[in-house]
Every structure is written in structure tokens, then in C-alpha cells.
Amino acid sequence: MADGPDEYDTEAGCVPLLHPEEIKPQSHYNHGYGEPLGRKTHIDDYSTWDIVKATQYGIYERCRELVEAGYDVRQPDKENVTLLHWAAINNRIDLVKYYISKGAIVDQLGGDLNSTPLHWATRQGHLSMVVQLMKYGADPSLIDGEGCSCIHLAAQFGHTSIVAYLIAKGQDVDMMDQNGMTPLMWAAYRTHSVDPTRLLLTFNVSVNLGDKYHKNTALHWAVLAGNTTVISLLLEAGANVDAQNIKCFNFICHM
Known part of the structure; x- marks a missing residue:
């Protein structure tokens, strides 16, 4: 038998x-993701938030305030994750555009799996973010720390629309x-x-x-x-x- x-x-x-x-989302992949901030009111106070938290929750004005005050958008946090990673995984398109305009590196590697922001967006199934990052030159053929490119991640996590988009953009179906x-x-x-x-x-x-x-x-x-x-x-x-x-x-x- x-x-x-x-x-x-x-x-x-x-x-x-x-x-x-053994391939699971990084422990910090969902940090800030899936935790809706809720409606903003006049009593909401984000003035004490650090830039990572503000990025995760999409508080654009607070993020811009900190960047204009001198925060380097290329600086990784203690987990070796950049602001662009956090914006990508939380689908904060406006912040992605802003950080890139301020010098963020589109294909910066970071996190436990040594991934790019595009890898993070792909794992979460954020097609609109994948499209945006690739418009700024993100390379879907780069591999993460587990040896996967974006089309492999999209296939194994069942994100069909991203698989289709990557193929349309020239990724080899037999890669x-x-x-x-x-x-x-x-x-x-x-x-x-x-x-x-x-x-x-x-x-x-x-x-x-x-x-x-x-x-x-x-x-x-x-x-x-x-x-x-x-x-x-x-x-x-x-x-x-x-x-x-x-x-x-x-x-x-x-x-």
C-alpha cells in the first residue's frame, strides 16, 4: 500500500x-491590520501617536507632521520594517504615495521574512496596493526570505486577481x-x-x-x-x- x-x-x-x-504570515503582519480605527470625531487625539501606529491606522496628517518635522521615511523600526511596509499591508495608498515622494525605497527588504512591501501587499490580497506599488517600479520577481516571488505568494494564498494581474504584467506562469x-x-x-x-x-x-x-x-x-x-x-x-x-x-x- x-x-x-x-x-x-x-x-x-x-x-x-x-x-x-510552516509558511505563515509574520507575527507582525497583522499588527494594525484588521483593527478598524472607527469614525473620527472632534475628540480623537492622535497627537501622541508615533509614526508607525499612525501609518497602520492611516492617519495621514499625523504622518505628514512627523515627516515634515524630520522623520526619515527610510528608517526601519525595531522589527526592521519600514513605513512603506506598514502602509502597504494596511492598504494605505495615500501614505504609500506620500512616503515614496519623500524618498522611501520601493523594494526595501524588511521584517522576519526579508520581504518587500509588495510581498506584504500580495500576501494580504491587496490588489489595489499591488497595482500602485508596481506603478512606482516595485519588482514582483524578487524573492522573499522563503524563496517566493509575488506570483507564488498570490497562488498559495488564493489571491486569484493578483495572480491574473501579475501574469498580465509579464510574470511567467511556470516560474x-x-x-x-x-x-x-x-x-x-x-x-x-x-x-x-x-x-x-x-x-x-x-x-x-x-x-x-x-x-x-x-x-x-x-x-x-x-x-x-x-x-x-x-x-x-x-x-x-x-x-x-x-x-x-x-x-x-x-x-
Whole structure:
């Protein structure tokens, strides 16, 4: 009997070099995100807020006041995160425009995962922010500390509209990340819904391409994840059920 996904998953060399299940948003990714500030009233007082908090909550006037008083927009905080990162993850487009006009570096690396502001916006699914940052020259092909470019992040977090936008802007649908995974493989392994797999298939993605290290195809990854929705899509698209990975396992062995 073939090894089941759980048993297979524990063997060295049978998962991406950086295990997908270990890829979680940074601990500070949601700091300030998802905490609505609420309506402003005449009694609201932001005069004591530092610039990081003001950026997270989108208090433009307070941020401008501090920058005009001499705060360097390129200066990272104690977590090595810049203001542009905080503005990007919280979808503060006006502040992104302002900080860039004041010299913020668009592709500055920062945070635990050594990511750019574009990586942060992509993980959160902020399409409008992705569009804005790329208008200012942000490079979606840069990789973060886990070896992923933006199209890989968008695929594994299920942000179909961002996947589509990145493809429209020239990103290769078969691009491998540092772990040898393509967007289709990530979608098959991490996203248990029709899209973005269906979208990727419409762009003539290489269905039977094997990853760099384990020779798993997208079908292998879908089976390992128990992703029946994507398994059906891949089979309809002509995925090879006889394709073997480095362990000589094929689709039938895993079922």
C-alpha cells in the first residue's frame, strides 16, 4: 500500500525545501491590520501617536507632521520594517504615495521574512496596493526570505486577481521559486478551491512539470494535500497520472 500523505509528508525530501505548512504570515503582519480605527470625531487625539501606529491606522496628517518635522521615511523600526511596509499591508495608498515622494525605497527588504512591501501587499490580497506599488517600479520577481516571488505568494494564498494581474504584467506562469515550486504547484497544495488553479490552466501552464527537488507534479501536490477540487481540474487538463516523482510514486500510488 502506498504511503498516505501524512506518512509521506514526514519523510525528508518529500516536501518543498521550505515546508509549505510552516509558511505563515509574520507575527507582525497583522499588527494594525484588521483593527478598524472607527469614525473620527472632534475628540480623537492622535497627537501622541508615533509614526508607525499612525501609518497602520492611516492617519495621514499625523504622518505628514512627523515627516515634515524630520522623520526619515527610510528608517526601519525595531522589527526592521519600514513605513512603506506598514502602509502597504494596511492598504494605505495615500501614505504609500506620500512616503515614496519623500524618498522611501520601493523594494526595501524588511521584517522576519526579508520581504518587500509588495510581498506584504500580495500576501494580504491587496490588489489595489499591488497595482500602485508596481506603478512606482516595485519588482514582483524578487524573492522573499522563503524563496517566493509575488506570483507564488498570490497562488498559495488564493489571491486569484493578483495572480491574473501579475501574469498580465509579464510574470511567467511556470516560474519556479527557490524551492523549485511553480504557482500551479502552490495552488494545488495550498488552495482548496477552483481558483487560482483554473485561472492558471487557462494560460497554458505546464501541467506535468515536476518541481526541482522532488519531481512532484501539481497533481502529486494536490493528492498530498487531499485537494479533490484541484485534482479534478488537473485531470481534466490532461495531467499525467503515470508521472513519477523522485520516490517513483505516481498518482495511482497516492490514491
